[in-house]
Amino acid sequence: MTDNDAGPILDRLLEAHVQHEMARMDCDALREDLERELGHAFEAVNRIRLNEVISADTVNGIIYRHTVEREMPPIIPEMAATFTQDVVGSQFHRDATPGDLMDRQRLEAFVDQVLLLREQRQKLIDRMLEQPVYKELVANLMYEAIVRYVYEENLLSRRVPGVSSALKFSSKVLNRAVSGLDDVWEKSIKGYISRNVEKLARHSADFLAEQLTDEEIKASVMDAWDTFSDRPLSELEQGLGEVEWSEFVVMGYDYWLAFRKSDYYRNAYETVVNQLFERYGDRTLGDLLNEFNIDQSTIMTEVDAVLPQALEALKASGLLEGIVRRRLEGFYHSEAARAALDG
Secondary structure (H helix, E strand, O other), rough: OOHHHHHHHHHHHHHHHHHHHHHHHHHHHHHHHHHHHHHHHHOOOOEEEEEOOOHHHHHHHHHHHHHHHHOOOOHHHHHHHHHHHHHHHHHHHHHOHHHHOHHHHHHHHHHHHOOOOOHHHHHHHHHHHHHHHHHHHHHHHHHHHHHHHHOOHHHHHHHOOOOHHOOOHHHHHHHHHOOOOOHHHHHHHHHHHHHHHHHHHHHHHHHHHHHHHHHHHHHHHHHHHHHOOOOOOOHHOOOOOOOOOOHHHHHHHHHHHHHOOOOOHHHHHHHHHHHHHHHHHOHHHHHHHHHOOOOOOHHHHHHHHHHHHHHHHHHHOHHHHHHHHHHHHHHHHHHHHHHHHHH
């Protein structure tokens, strides 16, 4: 058969084949095909091991290219910020309560776990009480307490005209009255405080360590929870002023851009991937799917949810027929097809 004769025949065969395939592309028929092929696939995955399909180096490379090397499109943080603001500004958010987001039992279990960090809690208290601002607070409280005692309780203060009435004014007025103390008294008081502030700060730490028992902390947290757990978020958010929740999304995005370049992030994902393949690389894909509770019916449930609308859109756009035609015409325009016609 000459090329001139074979060409038109092959074109008609191609067209007939394309239309045959498109006829099989109605929802029910395509679903039947997918379910059948999926069944064969699930039989096969019980014989294929993870290491045979992909390697740890390949996965690490994919993670690097898409989370480190590739620039994140600006639309992603923009969408996240916009949707966050949409959620926070919605009526369902304003009406929701903390109790809707977490039940009391779960919070209690979380508190119990945090309370196990006793050493870290003590270190945190020590660090806080070592701060200069805390020592300054202790010094100021001591100074004001001593001065008030001198004016209010000491017999000498009772013989100082106008002192008792001065105490009725604000703390600013009191400070002006204090400035009138004898220099020797003032230096003596401040000297005493300076010599003892470190000891007092240490006593504060010891007091907190003794009084802040696990039971006291848990009771305080749960009492606070019981107070506000049934109050709407709109009420709890009062006083936040011009806080824009979307700004937290932007800050998180900026942090991610820096963090993803860090050695810590690279070491973290490589450790996870390498350990994954170390533990599961020799297991079959079927075993892993079972571990995640994924079976044929699980996938078909999602196929049924997506297929009808997606298939209709693909057919209406002509995309599906184009895929089928391009897939088949490679054969019908080949020498192998012409040779088959020649017998």
